[in-house]
Amino acid sequence: MRMWNRTRVGLIGLTVAGLIGGVAASAAAQAPQQAPAEQKPAYTLAEYNLYQQAFNEPNAGQKIKDLDDFVSKFPTSALLPYVYRTYYLAYNELKNYPKVIEYADREAALGDKVDAKTRFEALYLRTMAFNYWFTGTDPNAKDEATQARDAAKLGIAVLAQIPKPADQTADAWAKNLQVPTALFNATAGMASLTLKDFAGAVTFFKAALAANPDDPSTPVTYYRLGVAYLSTTPPQTMDGFWALARSVSLKGQSQAQVQKYLGSRLSDYQGGNVCDNLIDGELNELVTLAGTTADRPATYTIPSAADLDAARNDVDHFIPWLKEGGDHGKIMWLATCGSTYPDVAVRIMDIVPVDDNNLTLKVYRPLATDQEGMQKEMQAATDANMEVHIVGQPEAKRLQKDDVVRFTGTLTGYTQSPFLLTWDAAKVNTEDIPPEKPTPGTRRPPHRVPPKPPAGN
Numbered sequence: 423m424r425m426w427n428r429t430r431v432g433l434i435g436l437t438v439a440g441l442i443g444g445v446a447a448s449a450a451a452q453a454p455q456q457a458p459a460e461q462k463p464a465y466t467l468a469e470y471n472l473y474q475q476a477f478n479e480p481n482a483g484q485k486i487k488d489l490d491d492f493v494s495k496f497p498t499s500a501l502l503p504y505v506y507r508t509y510y511l512a513y514n515e516l517k518n519y520p521k522v523i524e525y526a527d528r529e530a531a532l533g534d535k536v537d538a539k540t541r542f543e544a545l546y547l548r549t550m551a552f553n554y555w556f557t558g559t560d561p562n563a564k565d566e567a568t569q570a571r572d573a574a575k576l577g578i579a580v581l582a583q584i585p586k587p588a589d590q591t592a593d594a595w596a597k598n599l600q601v602p603t604a605l606f607n608a609t610a611g612m613a614s615l616t617l618k619d620f621a622g623a624v625t626f627f628k629a630a631l632a633a634n635p636d637d638p639s640t641p642v643t644y645y646r647l648g649v650a651y652l653s654t655t656p657p658q659t660m661d662g663f664w665a666l667a668r669s670v671s672l673k674g675q676s677q678a679q680v681q682k683y684l685g686s687r688l689s690d691y692q693g694g695n696v697c698d699n700l701i702d703g704e705l706n707e708l709v710t711l712a713g714t715t716a717d718r719p720a721t722y723t724i725p726s727a728a729d730l731d732a733a734r735n736d737v738d739h740f741i742p743w744l745k746e747g748g749d750h751g752k753i754m755w756l757a758t759c760g761s762t763y764p765d766v767a768v769r770i771m772d773i774v775p776v777d778d779n780n781l782t783l784k785v786y787r788p789l790a791t792d793q794e795g796m797q798k799e800m801q802a803a804t805d806a807n808m809e810v811h812i813v814g815q816p817e818a819k820r821l822q823k824d825d826v827v828r829f830t831g832t833l834t835g836y837t838q839s840p841f842l843l844t845w846d847a848a849k850v851n852t853e854d855i856p857p858e859k860p861t862p863g864t865r866r867p868p869h870r871v872p873p874k875p876p877a878g879n
Contacts, residue, residue, distance in 0.1 A: 464500035473501050477508055482515040503529065503536050507544065514547060519555035523548050527569075530576065538583040545577035546602055549609050558616050571613035574606040581606070604634035608643055615650060623650035624658075631716070641674025652687060659691060659726075663708060664718035671713030681705070693727030697759040697834075704756075725753050733757035741789050741807075747838040755836050765828040765851060767796070770821060771806040781819060783810040783829070783850075787843075800826065809835075810845045818850045820858065827854040 463470070472495065476488035489509055492499070499505070506529040513521035526548035530541050552570045560566060581602055586595040611626030627647040631640065644665050651662030666684040670677055685705050689696065704724060711722065725733075733743075734757040743750040744758075768785035775781050784806035788799035810829055812818045821827060831848030 465496075469496050469499050469501055472496070473499075473504060477504070482512040485512045486516075503532055503540070506532075507540070510544065510547060514551065517554075519551035522551035523555075526551070527573070530573065538580050541580045542577065542584060542602070545573055545580060546605070548573055549577060549605055553605075553609060553612075563616060567613040567616040571610045571617070574610035574613070577606040578603065578610075600634040601637070604630045604637050607633060608639065608646075611643075611646060611650070615646060615653075618653075620650045620653040620655075623647075624654065635716070641669045641672040641680075642676065644669035644672065645674075645676065645680050648684075660723060661718060663688065663691075663724065664712050664722075667705075667708040667712035668716060670709045681709070684708075688724070691724070691726055692730055692756070695727075695730065695760065696756050700756055700759055725756060729753065730757040734761065738791050741787060741843075744836060744838070744843070745789070745841045751838055758833050759836070760832065760834065762830065762832045764830045766831070766845075767826065767828050768808060768810070769800040769803060770823055770825045770827065771803070772823060773819075773821060775819065776811075779814050779816045781812050783812060783818075783821070783848075784808075785810055785827075785829075807841055808843045808845065810848045812848050812850060813846075815849050817852075817855050817858070820856050821850065821854075822856075825854070827851065 469492075472488075472492050476485055476492055479485040479488055486509065489505055489512070492501075492505060506525045510522045510525035510529065513519075513525065526544040529536065529544035530548070532541075549570070552566075552573075556563075556566060556570065558567070581599060586592065590598070607626045607630035611623045611630060614620070614623035614626060624647065627643055627650060630637075630643055631647070634640075637643070648662045648665035648669065651658040651665055663684065666680060666687070670681045670684065674680075685701060688705060688708075689701050692701075708724070712718075730753070733739075733753050736743075736754075739750070740754065740758065743754040745751075766787065768783075768787045770783055770785050772784040773781060774784065785808045786800060786803040786806055787808050788796045788803070790796045790799050810831055812829070828851040829845070829848045830851070831845035833843060834846045835844030836842075
């Protein structure tokens with residue numbers, strides 16, 4: 423999946439004032455007022471009038487030209503905090519996001535020369551513009567991501583400096599801060615992914631989810647959190663799988679793509695040797711569980727390729743664990759489903775013809791692993807515990823009930839109770855198939871002895 427999409431993060435349609443309860447307006451939110459005659463302003467009347475002309479211009483394109491004219495005439499004006507804000511609002515109206523970022527950065531860089539609410543507004547709009555514009559493919563993507571992360575972190579710090587309005591309860595104020603806090607953290611997390619700072623990305627994404635868990639972009643944030651977890655060194659695999667499954671369970675727009683990605687990563691984690699239907703079962707179970715809670719239970723794990731290899735090579739526990747079921751049966755079946763085993767020794771309990779070339783053997787395989795134990799158990803068996811589908815071997819029809827044979831086949835089916843293993847594409851070892859009997863009434867050709875050569879030859 424594409425790492426960065428240009429969808430809006432959170433409830434971006436809200437105004438800044440609406441986001442923090444109508445208190446984002448500041449001195450910079452309006453044009454500066456003309457100072458009383460007895461006070462000496464920090465700017466001239468000519469500066470004031472020229473700025474007012476630009477500020478009151480309704481056309482955004484012309485407004486920018488008027489601002490350019492102002493800056494060319496008064497490059498060090500005390501009105502620059504107002505000018506920068508008017509610039510980025512006009513560029514935002516024109517959807518020129520690189521310019522929004524440029525002038526929002528200039529405003530934020532003024533530091534204490536502007537109040538916290540003004541800096542917050544600049545940083546918030548800058549972060550929104552970055553989400554609209556950034557694709558990660560620009561040659562300067564690393565620098566752009568670094569600047570975006572720094573701006574988002576600054577936005578979090580500045581937001582904390584804005585005092586709660588006297589007419590709001592603490593709960594109402596906290597609710598008003600949810601969207602901008604989530605936006606800043608989610609953007610810092612995405613920038614961290616771009617910079618391959620995966621541990622940092624995890625921290626930011628978790629903070630974004632904690633700030634506003636009901637944000638419409640929550641499924642995307644969980645997906646990105648999962649990617650970050652899986653990309654850390656070493657990978658935090660279980661947490662990564664859980665975050666991806668949580669994303670799927672929330673049924674976002676990219677649900678199908680995330681589910682496909684999760685299935686692919688799960689298959690890779692297990693070495694790619696697990697039957698597809700078992701991967702699907704694990705995936706469905708994981709998504710169902712993740713849909714019940716955002717936090718992965720500490721005891722929840724999925725066996726890795728190393729775990730499955732160990733079970734696959736543990737021949738002594740192959741049948742006992744499958745027969746036992748439970749966790750042991752689950753891991754053994756994951757390890758062995760789809761595997762091909764050579765020369766499996768069994769006793770034939772029944773033979774079911776299918777057609778001229780194929781037949782099914784109902785056989786018994788003992789749990790014992792020593793020769794003496796196997797023989798005793800085979801002799802005592804009364805019911806089959808395996809079904810073997812012999813393909814393309816018509817001579818296998820010469821086999822008889824109670825024959826002990828060896829077959830090579832692919833394990834494809836398992837039921838724990840009643841216990842039965844199913845094997846496909848199997849063939850019996852030709853050494854164990856009796857020779858063809860001559861047709862009754864036919865005589866063998868006489869044995870001819872070559873004549874004895876004359877003496878001396």
